[in-house]
Amino acid sequence: xxxxxxxxxxxxxxxxxxxxxxxxxxxxxxxRHTGGTFILRLExxxxxxxxxxxEKDILDGLHWLGLHWDEGPEIxxxxxxxxxxxxxxxxxxxxxEAATKRLLAADMAYPCYCTPEELDADRKAQEAAxxxxxxxxxxxxxxxxxxxxxxxxxxxxxxxxxxxxxVVGFDDIVRGRVEFDVANLGGDFVIVxxxxxxxxNFVVVVDDAAMEISHVIRGExxxxxxxKHVLLFRALGHPxxxxxxxxxxxxxDRTKMSKRKSQTAISxxxxxxxxxxxxxxxxxxxxxxxxxxxxxLSIDEIVERFELADVHKGGAVFDxxxxxxxxxxxxxxxxxxxxxxxxRPFVAVQLAAGRIDWMxxxxxxxxxLPVISERLPTLGAIGDLVGFLWVHELVYDTGLLVPKRWDVxxxxxALAAARATIAAVGAVAFEADELEPxxxxxxxxxxxxxxxxxxAIRVAVTGRTATPPLFDTLVALGPERVLIxxxxxxxRLAHA
RNA sequence: GCCGCAUUCGUCUAGAGGCCCAGGACACCGCCCUCUCAAGGCGGAGAUCACCGGUUCGAAUCCGGUAUGCGGUACCA
Numbered sequence: 001x002x003x004x005x006x007x008x009x010x011x012x013x014x015x016x017x018x019x020x021x022x023x024x025x026x027x028x029x030x031x032r033h034t035g036g037t038f039i040l041r042l043e044x045x046x047x048x049x050x051x052x053x054x055e056k057d058i059l060d061g062l063h064w065l066g067l068h069w070d071e072g073p074e075i076x077x078x079x080x081x082x083x084x085x086x087x088x089x090x091x092x093x094x095x096x097e098a099a100t101k102r103l104l105a106a107d108m109a110y111p112c113y114c115t116p117e118e119l120d121a122d123r124k125a126q127e128a129a130x131x132x133x134x135x136x137x138x139x140x141x142x143x144x145x146x147x148x149x150x151x152x153x154x155x156x157x158x159x160x161x162x163x164x165x166x167v168v169g170f171d172d173i174v175r176g177r178v179e180f181d182v183a184n185l186g187g188d189f190v191i192v193x194x195x196x197x198x199x200x201n202f203v204v205v206v207d208d209a210a211m212e213i214s215h216v217i218r219g220e221x222x223x224x225x226x227x228k229h230v231l232l233f234r235a236l237g238h239p240x241x242x243x244x245x246x247x248x249x250x251x252x253d254r255t256k257m258s259k260r261k262s263q264t265a266i267s268x269x270x271x272x273x274x275x276x277x278x279x280x281x282x283x284x285x286x287x288x289x290x291x292x293x294x295x296x297l298s299i300d301e302i303v304e305r306f307e308l309a310d311v312h313k314g315g316a317v318f319d320x321x322x323x324x325x326x327x328x329x330x331x332x333x334x335x336x337x338x339x340x341x342x343x344r345p346f347v348a349v350q351l352a353a354g355r356i357d358w359m360x361x362x363x364x365x366x367x368x369l370p371v372i373s374e375r376l377p378t379l380g381a382i383g384d385l386v387g388f389l390w391v392h393e394l395v396y397d398t399g400l401l402v403p404k405r406w407d408v409x410x411x412x413x414a415l416a417a418a419r420a421t422i423a424a425v426g427a428v429a430f431e432a433d434e435l436e437p438x439x440x441x442x443x444x445x446x447x448x449x450x451x452x453x454x455x456a457i458r459v460a461v462t463g464r465t466a467t468p469p470l471f472d473t474l475v476a477l478g479p480e481r482v483l484i485x486x487x488x489x490x491x492r493l494a495h496a
Numbered sequence: 497g498c499c500g501c502a503u504u505c506g507u508c509u510a511g512a513g514g515c516c517c518a519g520g521a522c523a524c525c526g527c528c529c530u531c532u533c534a535a536g537g538c539g540g541a542g543a544u545c546a547c548c549g550g551u552u553c554g555a556a557u558c559c560g561g562u563a564u565g566c567g568g569u570a571c572c573a
Contacts (some may be wrong), residue, residue, distance in 0.1 A: 132498040184499045193571040224568040319507050322522045374535040454531035466533040
């Protein structure tokens with residue numbers, strides 16, 4: 001048996017959607033697991049809604065996720081890859097025309113001259129009669145003469161495919177046997193618009209046939225289109241591919257995930273600092289599981305374990321909390337240099353937003369890694385976590401300097417004493433291990449709770465009540481700035 | 497309306513007739529660790545397996561029906 005050929009066929013009418021990314025991932029997983037070929041095809045026949053910016057967003061997103069395709073369209077000056085080019089539907093128009101002609105010649109399709117008004121009236125009448133909407137077949141049996149009249153009148157002709165009668169069935173890999181009575185398909189459906197442009201349900205089949213796609217893996221929302229596709233494959237004289245309809249990703253209210261109710265653009269997740277390993281891992285686990293208790297898996301481990309037959313049938317609610325947890329898991333698994341590399345753009349964003357005053361050198365970031373990696377649910381959290389390290393002036397509420405058990409005077413005395421203690425440690429010995437003992441001793445000598453003393457110092461040097469461990473933070477700041485900030489805090493308290 | 501698909505803790509899921517009065521993970525709660533916040537460890541709470549009926553010595557697992565939800569029903573993709 002020949003190797004599988006799987007494809008993702010996004011339409012550039014919006015940014016890369018979580019659902020498209022998941023479908024792409026499952027196609028990729030199936031191709032890689034079986035040693036097959038993963039193909040990218042751009043479905044850009046909806047010219048009105050397609051844009052090059054969306055196309056770029058989609059391609060970049062797929063690349064970012066690591067879903068590299070074996071065959072695909074030309075992009076940014078790079079030639080198309082693969083023996084079935086072009087991989088962009090607007091460039092394949094002649095193929096659809098040829099297929100249309102064949103269908104027309106065999107009378108498996110026919111021109112339809114119905115106007116939108118007529119169609120609309122039909123639909124309304126059916127609705128009023130509580131009948132399911134379907135094409136009434138007005139043009140199905142036009143004589144040569146009648147057609148000639150329409151042509152002479154210059155009426156545009158859409159092309160309709162004859163659905164015939166009977167039951168169409170197929171064996172869906174995830175759902176099993178699915179059957180539809182052709183009578184419920186809504187009548188002969190349009191495959192080419194009046195303006196000559198072909199429709200999705202048609203081109204998808206022409207292309208899947210031409211590209212020898214063996215497995216059509218897509219969202220469940222396409223399940224009811226499948227009988228039309230099966231009919232078309234047969235009419236075109238091409239063997240049908242296997243179908244696998246994936247469960248939908250859902251909004252919290254269990255409706256199909258949508259922009260209205262959820263964050264759906266992959267680029268938004270990237271911008272927040274989710275990393276590809278986590279997103280891929282999370283998406284793979286929506287609708288599929290290994291059957292073991294393994295959950296944190298690399299894409300290669302998933303490829304190894306993936307089976308289409310193990311995919312679920314029921315929809316899955318997108319759970320951001322779980323994604324965040326996985327993101328943390330993966331951030332902690334990154335090699336230090338890799339993490340620095342990925343963190344840098346997020347620090348740059350802070351700088352550009354004016355939330356920090358300078359860009360820290362990599363050495364500074366590297367030194368921080370041990371204390372920040374377990375505190376980053378997303379890379380974008382870096383600013384909130386340690387942005388105070390890279391600003392000239394701290395902005396905070398003076399009241400924070402006074403722990404609950406203390407009054408202003410105590411805080412003032414304590415910070416002054418802490419300043420002296422820290423100064424006494426000196427720049428040469430400015431290490432966490434050298435700073436902690438004397439400050440603990442100070443608290444003990446004055447009968448202060450160490451937590452209170454440390455909290456006052458923490459706020460004085462960071463402006464925040466939640467930070468990485470205090471002594472590591474002091475070291476990261478360096479002796480000069482620690483003393484300057486302590487002085488500033490002491491000054492504040494003097495006036496409080 | 498019609499057609500189709502689905503239904504195990506709040507969420508993601510394990511489960512393919514006895515191992516399940518249902519296991520894991522996220523979230524939640526408590527404890528431990530602890531200078532705060534995390535991370536980590538331990539523990540807890542949380543599912544009459546949608547419902548009803550059948551098959552069977554025995555059903556979350558098989559069969560039928562019902563309910564609910566979702567998807568589709570375009571000269572969108």
